Amino acid sequence: MKTLNNFDFNNKKAIIRVDFNVPLDENFNVTDTTRIEAAKPTIDYILSNGGSVILMSHLGRPKGAQDKYSLKHILNTTSEILGVPVQFASNCVGAEAQEAAKNLKPGQVLLLENLRFHDEEEAGDVAFAKELASLGDIYVNDAFGTAHRAHASTTIIAQFFADNKCFGTLLAKEIESLNKVLKNSEKPVTAVLGGSKVSSKITVIENILDKVDHMIIGGGMTFTFIKAQGGNIGDSICELDKLDLALEILRLAKEKGVQIHIPVDVVAANDFSNTADTQVVDVREIPDGWQGLDAGPKSLANFEKVILESKTILWNGPLGVFEMETFSKGTIALGDYIAAATANGAFSLVGGGDSVAAVKQFGFEEKMSYVSTGGGAMLEMLEGKILPGIAAILD
Numbered sequence: 001m002k003t004l005n006n007f008d009f010n011n012k013k014a015i016i017r018v019d020f021n022v023p024l025d026e027n028f029n030v031t032d033t034t035r036i037e038a039a040k041p042t043i044d045y046i047l048s049n050g051g052s053v054i055l056m057s058h059l060g061r062p063k064g065a066q067d068k069y070s071l072k073h074i075l076n077t078t079s080e081i082l083g084v085p086v087q088f089a090s091n092c093v094g095a096e097a098q099e100a101a102k103n104l105k106p107g108q109v110l111l112l113e114n115l116r117f118h119d120e121e122e123a124g125d126v127a128f129a130k131e132l133a134s135l136g137d138i139y140v141n142d143a144f145g146t147a148h149r150a151h152a153s154t155t156i157i158a159q160f161f162a163d164n165k166c167f168g169t170l171l172a173k174e175i176e177s178l179n180k181v182l183k184n185s186e187k188p189v190t191a192v193l194g195g196s197k198v199s200s201k202i203t204v205i206e207n208i209l210d211k212v213d214h215m216i217i218g219g220g221m222t223f224t225f226i227k228a229q230g231g232n233i234g235d236s237i238c239e240l241d242k243l244d245l246a247l248e249i250l251r252l253a254k255e256k257g258v259q260i261h262i263p264v265d266v267v268a269a270n271d272f273s274n275t276a277d278t279q280v281v282d283v284r285e286i287p288d289g290w291q292g293l294d295a296g297p298k299s300l301a302n303f304e305k306v307i308l309e310s311k312t313i314l315w316n317g318p319l320g321v322f323e324m325e326t327f328s329k330g331t332i333a334l335g336d337y338i339a340a341a342t343a344n345g346a347f348s349l350v351g352g353g354d355s356v357a358a359v360k361q362f363g364f365e366e367k368m369s370y371v372s373t374g375g376g377a378m379l380e381m382l383e384g385k386i387l388p389g390i391a392a393i394l395d
């Protein structure tokens with residue numbers, strides 16, 4: 001796996017695919033700088049080793065060139081974070097970009113305009129990728145969030161760099177963290193899978209059954225499993241067409257020696273609302289008119305025991321409807337258990353889908369070993385897919 005250390009950047013121009021798809025307020029101020037900060041180690045490394053840097057990214061989902069999606073809005077913030085002036089080319093290809101790239105001196109940074117102002121980017125157009133490639137000597141991919149897309153700047157461009165391509169620090173860290181969970185893991189390994197639906201997690205479940213010792217299944221998925229086993233789930237969320245699949249997963253887990261832990265009790269509500277009446281009930285005896293919206297205390301005690309004994313933990317998806325305070329306690333408790341296990345030396349990875357939102361909201365970010373920056377990309381890696389952006393560098 002080639003990383004920055006494999007190259008001498010002295011007097012070289014590195015063209016880096018970053019993920020600067022940051023949120024902006026109505027005055028075009030960057031409201032969350034996480035993604036720009038995440039790219040800083042890669043940029044710093046290249047600059048301090050005598051190279052110059054050409055940054056390319058997308059921002060939002062523009063239809064053609066739309067001023068509100070211009071990357072010029074993030075120029076000042078990027079400059080502040082990097083601590084160096086950042087030049088700007090108002091088109092990512094063409095004469096202006098060529099000229100700016102040609103004149104770039106060691107230690108200098110150039111930001112190209114939004115790649116998605118050109119339809120060729122998402123279409124993975126080869127000629128467009130070649131034009132981008134002509135700007136730099138070494139291609140670095142540091143955008144994990146788009147690594148599952150075969151776009152011009154994330155994948156197609158790599159073919160023009162033969163051996164002169166590598167992963168940036170951030171992308172390398174993502175791959176390494178996932179490998180720590182799925183390949184070189186210390187046992188026991190526990191995966192916690194929550195969220196709303198079995199259907200969106202099924203490929204992940206199937207793929208990781210071979211790699212884990214324990215699987216905690218929570219959130220809305222719980223009820224498809226309980227219903228399949230003959231329980232009364234009241235009005236809880238359930239995928240009736242996935243009942244057989246749920247039983248098949250339980251059978252497979254048994255065959256593979258994976259211990260499955262499903263909530264035994266839940267916080268049930270008489271309405272999908274923060275102010276609903278609630279009661280803790282046995283998960284197999286939820287009254288009609290009531291729905292399970294969070295894990296109950298007995299379930300949490302079971303999960304705590306499993307987590308505290310684990311040496312490797314993967315967390316994907318909340319245990320309840322954490323967006324409503326009344327049903328956030330299970331997810332917060334789970335975060336506390338994983339934080340405690342991590343403090344005790346376990347390796348914990350949080351990622352995929354919405355999980356990162358919960359982790360940030362409840363302040364667990366610093367307490368996990370690694371929090372992934374890519375929702376969809378991480379989910380696809382957990383499904384066992386080889387992401388095109390990663391494959392293109394490994395080629």
Ligand code: AMP
Pocket residue numbers: 194195196197200218219220221237292293294316317318319320321322323353354355
């Ligand atoms: P996902 O994107 O699949 O990780 O699902 C996250 C969503 O699952 C969150 O918006 C939660 O509110 C939702 N969720 C978790 N538990 C339940 C539940 N018991 N019933 C309905 N939705 C749930």
